[in-house]
Amino acid sequence: MEVTTLSYENLHNHGQLFANMFRARHRTFIQHNKWDLPQADGMEFDQYDTPASRWVAVHRHGEVMAGVRLTPTIHRCGVYSYMIRDAQLGLLETIPRDLLNFEAPVDPYIWESSRVFVSDAVPAAERLRVQMQLIHEMVVSARSLGATTLLGIIPEHSPRLARRVGLDCVPVGPVMDTGGMNSVCVSISMATKLH
Incomplete structure (x- = not known):
C-alpha cells in the first residue's frame, strides 16, 4: 500500500493515479452514495478541484x-472559495448554511479537508489501516503546506475515530443530513502528534 499527495505540479509523475482518484470518488459519491455531482468519463469532480488544491490518495x-x-481557505475561483464557506454563504443548495458555529475563516493557516472517502471495495480487515494511512498523510501534507488547522465535514461519529488515533478533532457545528448520512463540521488541529 502506498500513499501519495498529488498536485497539478506533480501529477505527471504518477501516471493514471490522478484520474483514478476521480474515478474512485465517482464510485463512492455518485454510484454508492447516489449524490448528484458533476461527472465526466466516469470521474467525479467539482469547482474546488483547482490547482490550489492537493489530493491525498491511498x-x-x-x-x-x-x-x-x-484546499486553502484563502483560494478563490470565480464566485467560489471553499465548500464550507460557500455553503455558509448560500452558494450551495445541498449543504445547509448553518453548518458552522462561527463565520467561515479566510486564513492562510486554515485549509479545508473535503471529499474524504474510503472505497467500499476495501475489505473490512483493512479499513482501519487504510484510514490510518489516509489520516497520517493528510496531516503530513497539511503541515507541509503550512496549515495549523483543517476544517471538514465528516460523518457524525468520525471524531471519535480521529481522537483514537491522536487527532485533535472537535465538532464546530450541528449534526446535519448530507445526502442521506448524518455529518458534522469539525476543526482539526495540526499541533497534536499522531499515534
Whole structure:
C-alpha cells in the first residue's frame, strides 16, 4: 500500500493515479452514495478541484483505496472559495448554511479537508489501516503546506475515530443530513502528534 499527495505540479509523475482518484470518488459519491455531482468519463469532480488544491490518495497498484482533498481557505475561483464557506454563504443548495458555529475563516493557516472517502471495495480487515494511512498523510501534507488547522465535514461519529488515533478533532457545528448520512463540521488541529 502506498500513499501519495498529488498536485497539478506533480501529477505527471504518477501516471493514471490522478484520474483514478476521480474515478474512485465517482464510485463512492455518485454510484454508492447516489449524490448528484458533476461527472465526466466516469470521474467525479467539482469547482474546488483547482490547482490550489492537493489530493491525498491511498493506493495499491494504481487502485485508489481512499482519498481526501485539501484546499486553502484563502483560494478563490470565480464566485467560489471553499465548500464550507460557500455553503455558509448560500452558494450551495445541498449543504445547509448553518453548518458552522462561527463565520467561515479566510486564513492562510486554515485549509479545508473535503471529499474524504474510503472505497467500499476495501475489505473490512483493512479499513482501519487504510484510514490510518489516509489520516497520517493528510496531516503530513497539511503541515507541509503550512496549515495549523483543517476544517471538514465528516460523518457524525468520525471524531471519535480521529481522537483514537491522536487527532485533535472537535465538532464546530450541528449534526446535519448530507445526502442521506448524518455529518458534522469539525476543526482539526495540526499541533497534536499522531499515534
